[in-house]
Amino acid sequence: MNKISLLLTVLLFVSGCAKNETGNLNISENNSAIIGGTAATAKDLVTHSTVSFLMEYQGKPLSLCTGTLISKNMILTATHCLENLGEGIMAVYIGEKLPEVFDRSKLLKVAGWVTHPHYKLIEDQNRVPITGVNDVAVLRLADEAPASAIPVPILDPKTSLQEGQSLLLAGYGLESELNVPVYSTGLNYVHVPLAKIVDAILVTDQTNNQGACSGDSGGPAFLETAQGLVVVGITRGPHDQAQDCRHYGEYTYASKFKSFILKATAQLKGEAPKFVTLQ
Template identity: 30%
Template sequence: MSRSAKKGLFSATNHKLCGAKSGGILVKLNKLLISGIMASLALSACAPQKNDSSILTSGDGIIGGTELKSEDSMSQSIVAVYDAFEGQICTGSLLTNNIVLTAAHCIGLFQEDMYVFFGTAITATSEHRKVEKVEISQYWENRQGEDFDTGDIALIKFSGELPAGYKPATLLGNKRNIKKGAEIVLAGYGIADGKTGAGIGTLRTTKVKIDNPNYSTSEFLVDQTQGTGACHGDSGGPAYLEQNGKLYLMGITSRGVKDENNDCSQYAAFTSTLYYKSWINRMVTRLTSSLVDPNQLMPK
């Protein structure tokens, strides 16, 4: 069973990577990454087939949203996380110049087949970096099938330099404005239509409202019944709270709730970055080889 098919997670959807022919050969993204041969390919929804190197959208895309441009400040801290072995795409947020915050269920079985992609429209020619190390919440292994407190959080360290124009997100430092009805901002590379599966690979954003700030000890719930929200492909992506015109990262897209039709039209659960503050700081220290002060990541 794929990670995205486990209880509570948005089911994975096959989106074959259809590309232009290069030298008469139709190449697919994961083969290109492994071989280092790049061609101009675009992500689009196609009929799935066995052993087809498909793109699987893991967990949660942005429904009812708008596309982000490279010059938008929000897009400068968001990346795509790609598992070449499973052909699965997720979303993540930069915490430092080479560490990404994402969902635990986005981490592939084989670390050597994972990559971080940059850009607002992901193709095989998009700039990317190889994943070096990962850290997954200690709770995930035993609680991933539970309804609450699943520990769906992970950190990724990638090799190489951060591309020009990118910068780390700012994490929320307190919970005083996290309350029922508060408007938050979501973003991700997932599908734009929960019924047709169209739109994967393009970075979009939308706004939703918090339905339950205390859905569980480590999670909050958002209302997606108004036609906007996260969907297949946005797993690991950010949820922001806006304060004084600035966006603060407060959550990680995890899974659908009460979404029996699997069309992302009901509710979604998010892992709280505030709850995992100490864990994030410890794991950044473990992953980084620089002298970054982890206490600077999240205000006291």
């Protein structure tokens, strides 16, 4: 099995909203995305802070995962999106429509990343993924993001989330995972309620046939505030071994990893993100 085939096999297993393990609503050999959502436009705030990780596959761009711009040169994402990749294999894209051609000269180059040292995929006795812990990573861009990009702050641990709050999800993943998958050609977003909080995991209610799916892994769950968008979660995957994207999803609770995010950013010599408290 060559490197690309191995990578795609791993991504299909670890990401995808459908039967995924860690619940990062995964990537697959095609880009997967938000279901039941709305196509983002150039004017939407999510477009200026949500990014796609692209690689070239069979001559075309393949969207592997999603991430969130948290400073001019730092991106917040999931460990499972990066742990099996070489740094030269992908580039970063910001925009509402995915490019039709993989042209590195028009994409953002990656300088490096740090994955959480204690990330772990948890499986049942049959090796079926149940969840994942410490599924958080940061990536540094080689240069600053373009002026049109708008980094978002992260919710500070001093502010607590409440069940029932509305979360804004964004990603480049599947628009439908049932029967014949429908792959997104751009960024989509959708609002879902926060169902519950389990330790460092946010569980989103997607039973209204809306939510994150394969290819959205690593992407953001935002709060919409008077201060603008604030990122609170990182897409991980399906919750409670859901077999599709229409049950419950899991997000890594970003606030719980403030120390890791700041330490890893310093290690990469990147611009530190801001953490904000809300009233």
